[in-house]
Amino acid sequence: MRRHGMTEERSVLGRSLLESEALTGEWRDAFEAVPRAAFLPDVVWAFDMDTGAAVEVDRRTDPTTWQRYVDQDVPIVTQWDDGAGENPGGEATSSASMPSVVFRMLADLDAHPGDRVLEIGTGTGWNAGLMTHRLGHRAVTSIEVDSEVATAARGRLGAQGLLGTVLTRDGALGDPEGTPYTRLISTAGLRRVPPVWLGQVSPGGLIVAPWGTHYSNGDAVVRLRVAGDRASASGHFTRPVEFMKLRAQRRHFDGHKAYLPDGLGGADRSTTEVTENGLLGEGRYDVRTFAIGLRVPDCYQVPAAARDGHRPVWFYGLDDRSWACVMFHEGRKADVWQSGPRRLWDEVASALHWWQEKGEPGYERFGLTVTGDGEHRAWLDSPEDAWPV
Structure with a gap:
């Protein structure tokens, strides 16, 4: 897999992703052609899997260590406190997800040439770049609420020849002007699926998003199939993840x-x-x-x-x-x-x-049904046995 000047570390990562089946053959060319490093700033905070701490690395002073972290399967924080913070210890508010998480969610999305994808949460732009490489410039629209993050992502996508449409707005509103989409993927954690999203995805289309409750910070990827009348969407969870939450849905806790x-x-x-x-x-x-x-x-x-x-x-x-x-x-x-x-x-x-x-069921046995009027119902094994959440 040593193409496009890939480092040995990135080649090892690619083989590992293929062996674990996180990276499928459909996305292999995108992985090889669209380097994660091209979408990250000089200063990043990489999650060290051995110590469990965020490690600050500056490409300008330590390019070798910076590249080593970037080419590993670790999450990397790129912003603290909505741009107000400069050091770890505050709230991480923008990041580059683990490559294994990125490609598993893309596999869940099941997008193919001919599909139109709406992405909520542009972040660094890497996910949008991967999708654009495979699906085409006109097939991907990405939304980012933070104007500085959006501007940086546009620049990086443009430098790679992968700039499609990047909108600066609240992702909870979606993109009514660009509908219908056949796929919607959120890279921000949700506590409620915005009802307007259902009306922006074609009947039979998919919504893939990290979803969870306020009980913890953890999420699970949910894969919702939109009903023929767009009045509801339903589907199973696939696996646990943890994403930064949609800004409008962050937990409010008085202390x-x-x-x-x-x-x-x-x-x-x-x-x-x-x-x-x-x-x-x-x-x-x-x-x-x-x-x-x-x-x-x-x-x-x-x-x-x-x-x-x-x-x-x-x-x-x-x-x-x-x-x-x-x-x-x-x-x-x-x-x-x-x-x-x-x-x-x-x-x-x-x-x-x-x-x-119930036999200590795993994530994959749970599911979620959402409706256009905002109702959310969780279920185990079958939507017929659901309860409100």
């Missing part, structure tokens, strides 16, 4: 003190047989966290760090001031505190029990 101005005083106290591993599983992408979020609406979970053999996990109601805390201990039952109109821990424990009773 811990707004819920507990007087500490734990007055809360109901109990214990639980649920263990730390039973609740949290193996990490941030454990499917039980996703499943609980589907069953417990308007709730935000915050696992705190373990300290001296104790670990609290907090739950905050986003529609009122209900809260709960489960404190896990080494060697004994966990303590539970709950306060407010909702018994949040009871809801969470019930959702966990439901997931276990």
